[in-house]
Amino acid sequence: MSTGASNPEYVxxxxRSRRASLFAEEDYRKLIRMGPSGIARFMEETEYDREINELGTRFSGVDLIEYALNRNLARHFDDLLKWSDGTVYDRIARYLRKFDVWNLKTIIRGIYTDTDPETIQTDLIRAGELPDSTLDRLVEVDSIEDAIDVLYGTDFYDALSGAFEDYEETGALVPLENALDREFYEHLLDDLGRPTEGPNALYVEFLQAEIDFRNARNALRLARSGADLDPAAYYIDGGVLFTESELSRLVGEYDELVDHIAENKRYGDRLSTAFDRLRDAESLIQFEHALEAALLEYADRLSSIYPVSISAVLSYILAKEREVENIRAIARGREVGLTETEIEEELVIL
Amino acid sequence: MIENGPELAQFALEAAETNEFDEQVADHYSNAAAAIAVGLAALASGYAERGIGAAAVGAIAEDDDMFVPGIVMTVLPETLVIFAIVVIFLV
Known part of the structure; x- marks a missing residue:
């Protein structure tokens, strides 16, 4: 954690300048009509040029796009941490730890499947708080137990060593991955308290929304798939939408679950169009996209309430992630030959 | 400090009405009051420029064309000091 005065104005x-240079709707329209090499060429003329040029000799086609996107994302988010000091750093790092979780999951999966270190390296998004040296060491280790030992001293050590026994018993990665997710979400709201007004209140509100949407998504997936899993194992504490017992009860009743979310004061109105779509259509993907769009819009609104606060940074992080996801969806969609309208349905555009 | 400024000046002026010697003292008092007023104004504009300057440097780092607008925005609070200088001529 860095100390000293924070510099919200600079950050x-x-x-905001970077936010303004993200792809607009017309750009996506153009991209949808291009093939993978066309997309790569288009990206070369935008702010992705550095990554495309760096990776252009080693990869081609969709892989090139994918790796360039990951690298670009990592570069931008690393910049965020580099610029910020004090409280602002703390707030941003807290959220970007999500990429630490992503990286650790990738590494654990890589070790589990005996993937060679080189391949794991390319899949990492070096945007989190864990230093590059730690990640490099993690990629080289041979067993999951050694990997956990490398993490000694970080927040993830306790969580992972707790879940390791479960992993040894079952041989499945789920307990380890759950422990990582839980570690991230439960520390999101640490020592923030429950402020009722000011930028901090909005920051907390946003994080709660993130947790709530995550819970809602898990619950809906469980309810839809009818899988016989204990919903409590996936419940994340800290949101305002569900309590643990509510969630366990509602997973069995799909319609009631949807009603419960729709009736919530905070999200009901905002998600009303999404709910109409969820009730009509059979597609959960559509609803998940609607959730993402709602969260994005929410972050945008927060960032205009307090112009110089952490909200603008959060809204940028989300928007950037969306952009990367969208471009990836277009590239992958073109590769497997989806039609333009099918790809358009996969995109989340505000 | 700031709200005491006018009172200090008022006090000095009242004192000036009494006699020759007091008038000199009052002159010194009013000069001191004006000096404090300008000093505080400069401090305040410095504080205001701190945030704007940080933001301007951020904007310039992203886009070189922001250099001129950045400088203009940064020195806007300087008007505070210019107004404060008027005080010197008033007392």
Whole structure:
């Protein structure tokens, strides 16, 4: 954690400038009509040029796009941490730890499947708080137990060593991955308290929304798939939408679950169009996209309430992630030959 | 400090009405009051420029064309000091 005065003005100015240079709707329209090499060429003329040029000799086609996107994402988010000091750093790092979780999951899966270190390296998104040296060491280790030992001293050590026994018993990665997710979400709201007004209140509100949407998504997936899993194992504490017992009860009753979310004061109105779609259509993907769009819009609204605060940074992080996901969806969609309308349905555009 | 400024000046002026010697003292008092007023104004504009300057440097780092607008925005609070200088001529 860094100490000293924080510099929200500086970070905000830079973030807003980068936010403005994200792809607009017309750009996506153009991309949808291109093939993978066309997309790569288009990206070369935008702010992705550095990554495309770096990786262009080693990869081609969709892989090139994919790795360039990951690297670009990592570069931008690393910049965020580099610029910020004090409280702002703390707030951003807290959220970006999500990429630490992602990286650790990738590494654990890689070790589990005996993938060679080189391949794991390319799949990492070096945007989190764990230093590059730690990640490099993690990639080289041979067993999951050694990997956990490398993490000694970080927040993830306790969580992972707790779940390791379960893993040894069952031989499945789920307990380890759950422990990582839980570690991330449960520390999101640490020592923030429950402020009722000011930028901090909005920050907390946003994080709660993130947790709530995650819970809602898990619950809906469980309810839809009818899988016989204990919902409590996936419940994340800290949101306002569900309590643990409510969630366990509602997973059995799909319609009631949807009603419960729709009746919530905080999200009901905002998600009303999404709910109409969920009730009509059979597709959960559509609803998940609607959730993402709602969260994005929510973050945008928060960032205009307090112009110089952490909200603008959060809204940028989300928007950037969406952009990367969208471009990836287009590239992958073109590769497998989806039609333009099918790809368009996969995109989340505000 | 700031709200005491006018009172200090008022006090000095009242004192000036009494006699020759007091008038000199009052002159010194009013000069001191004006100096404090300008000093505080400069401090305040410095504080205001701190945030704007940080944001301007951020904007310039992203886009070189922001250099001129950045400088203009940064020195806007300087008007505070310019107004404060008027005080010197008033007392």
């Amino acid at each position: 905000n100015a830079r973030v």
